[in-house]
Amino acid sequence: MTENWIAPSILSADFARLGEEVDNVLAAGADVVHFDVMDNHFVPNLTIGPLVCDALRKHGVTAPIDVHLMIEPVDRIIPDFAKAGASYITFHPEGSVHIDRTLQLIKDNGCKAGLVFNPGTPLHHLDYVMDKLDMILLMSVNPGFGGQSFIPSALDKLREVRKRIDESGYDIRLEIDGGVKVDNIRDIKAAGADTFVAGSAIFGKPDYKQVIDDMRAEIAK
Ligand code: DX5
Ligand code: ZN
Numbered sequence: 362m363t364e365n366w367i368a369p370s371i372l373s374a375d376f377a378r379l380g381e382e383v384d385n386v387l388a389a390g391a392d393v394v395h396f397d398v399m400d401n402h403f404v405p406n407l408t409i410g411p412l413v414c415d416a417l418r419k420h421g422v423t424a425p426i427d428v429h430l431m432i433e434p435v436d437r438i439i440p441d442f443a444k445a446g447a448s449y450i451t452f453h454p455e456g457s458v459h460i461d462r463t464l465q466l467i468k469d470n471g472c473k474a475g476l477v478f479n480p481g482t483p484l485h486h487l488d489y490v491m492d493k494l495d496m497i498l499l500m501s502v503n504p505g506f507g508g509q510s511f512i513p514s515a516l517d518k519l520r521e522v523r524k525r526i527d528e529s530g531y532d533i534r535l536e537i538d539g540g541v542k543v544d545n546i547r548d549i550k551a552a553g554a555d556t557f558v559a560g561s562a563i564f565g566k567p568d569y570k571q572v573i574d575d576m577r578a579e580i581a582k
Contacts, residue, residue: 363534363555365580366392367573368427370538370560372408373507379413380420382564389569390577393425395538395558396447400432403456404505411438411445418446425449427496429477429538429558431504432456436463443470451475451498451536454486464493475536479503480512484521491529496556497522501549502539507560511540516552523553543575550580 369391374382383394396414401407414426425448432438433456442450450467454476457463467474475496476486480503487497499522501515519537526533536556537549546557557580563572 363532364392365550365577366534366556367576368393368395368536368556368558369563369569370395370397370507370558371564372397373560373564375564376409380417380422383417383420383422386563386569386573387422387424390573391424391563391569393427393448393556394422395560396426396428397560398428398430398432398438399505403433403453404431406505411441411447414442414447415445427451427536427556429498430456431477434458436466439463439466439472440470443467443472447472449473449475449496451477451496453477453479453504454482455479460486461490461493464490468493475534477504477538478518480515480518484518484525487522487525491525491531491533494531494533496534496536497526498536498538498558499554500539501537501541504539508565509540511542511545511549515539516548519549519552519554526553543572543579546576547579547582 399408428447430452473495477498502509537554538558
């Protein structure tokens with residue numbers, strides 16, 4: 362069975378102390394660092410790029426870095442993120458004209474590849490590329506900002522994707538991103554997710570370990 366991963370989104374971290382924040386959240390029990398890349402074009406916000414990913418690796422971060430590209434176009438930046446130490450690279454189908462080519466480009470650069478679906482984006486983009494996917498990321502908010510509320514229709518979408526993954530027989534992680542909290546993570550897990558991004562729920566509290574422990578206790582129920 363796939364291990365459940367808690368993936369803190371550093372979008373809600375204190376960027377002035379990013380290395381320390383990532384160290385603290387990993388020491389608190391996080392499995393993977395969720396790294397949100399925004400371009401002020403695909404989404405109305407601007408964040409961080411390969412330089413910051415590279416800086417985290419140089420700082421000594423060895424945990425997987427899960428790079429979520431909310432940018433358009435995507436292909437140009439993929440080799441840079443691979444060189445900067447990205448483990449997973451996920452992108453939105455709207456950000457790539459040739460999604461099969463982009464998935465292959467990510468893999469050719471030695472990273473694990475994934476597709477991201479906005480709340481309103483249909484799942485037909487999964488057709489014909491399941492064999493190239495290591496991760497499917499479902500957005501449970503419209504991308505661009507931390508601290509938004511979970512959109513309930515994401516639960517039905519999770520169940521649908523869980524079924525597709527199980528029927529495919531491929532080893533694909535099912536990640537959820539947006540509005541994940543201690544009080545809804547159990548329902549999200551029950552709907553089929555195995556990788557849980559949480560930004561404000563973790564970095565918004567003084568005791569990261571307490572939140573991560575509480576989340577694990579909920580998904581173990
Ligand atoms: C939103 C980002 C998320 C965000 C999640 O566009 O992709 O990763 O940081 O933040 P919370 O957990 O606060 O909804
Ligand atoms: Zn994200």
